[in-house]
Amino acid sequence: MIIFDTETTDLVTSSDAPLHTQPKIIELFALKVDDVSWEIKGELELLIDPKMAITEEITKITGIKDEDVRGKGEFPEHYNVINDFWLGEAHSVGHNLTFDCDMLEIELRRIGKVTRFPWSKNRHCTVEDSEHYMGRRLKLIDLHTYLFGVGFEQAHRARNDVMATYRCAKEMASRGDLNIS
Numbered sequence: 613m614i615i616f617d618t619e620t621t622d623l624v625t626s627s628d629a630p631l632h633t634q635p636k637i638i639e640l641f642a643l644k645v646d647d648v649s650w651e652i653k654g655e656l657e658l659l660i661d662p663k664m665a666i667t668e669e670i671t672k673i674t675g676i677k678d679e680d681v682r683g684k685g686e687f688p689e690h691y692n693v694i695n696d697f698w699l700g701e702a703h704s705v706g707h708n709l710t711f712d713c714d715m716l717e718i719e720l721r722r723i724g725k726v727t728r729f730p731w732s733k734n735r736h737c738t739v740e741d742s743e744h745y746m747g748r749r750l751k752l753i754d755l756h757t758y759l760f761g762v763g764f765e766q767a768h769r770a771r772n773d774v775m776a777t778y779r780c781a782k783e784m785a786s787r788g789d790l791n792i793s
Contacts, residue, residue, distance in 0.1 A: 613703035616642035617773040619674045636662035641770035656697045659684040687719045704732035707752045707777045
């Protein structure tokens with residue numbers, strides 16, 4: 613299974629909007645996890661140069677600045693390593709997974725690789741699968757606090773969000789609330 617998160621230059625606009633108006637991924641972190649044992653088998657961490665200025669608002673949320681991504685390579689330069697990392701994995705997991713899959717699809721559309729990407733057949737969203745805990749959609753930090761009694765540091769950085777999602781998904785699976793099989 614792949615557990616992943618992206619940080620981006622903005623939020624996704626309408627799917628009808630031209631590609632050049634859609635945001636870009638500036639950070640991607642993914643864990644490869646055994647579907648049964650939950651053992652971490654690998655990780656992928658990328659900063660990606662969007663070739664555009666990162667707004668103050670995004671820097672305030674993520675802590676990522678222009679100088680952090682400058683020269684790190686644009687998305688097409690990272691495509692092969694991302695593709696190889698996903699290859700053969702049947703499950704994708706994320707917190708608000710639709711957003712991250714949409715962002716990945718936007719980047720893949722820009723380079724004509726959407727249908728060539730090894731998308732996982734099964735998608736599991738910890739936001740959707742945890743709504744019954746408090747009767748509403750929970751932010752990742754709120755879900756983590758609900759499950760473990762404590763939040764986590766540096767939310768909105770891909771690595772930290774994925775590690776928190778990993779802990780939450782593993783706990784949710786042990787409770788029967790996330791079915792990875």
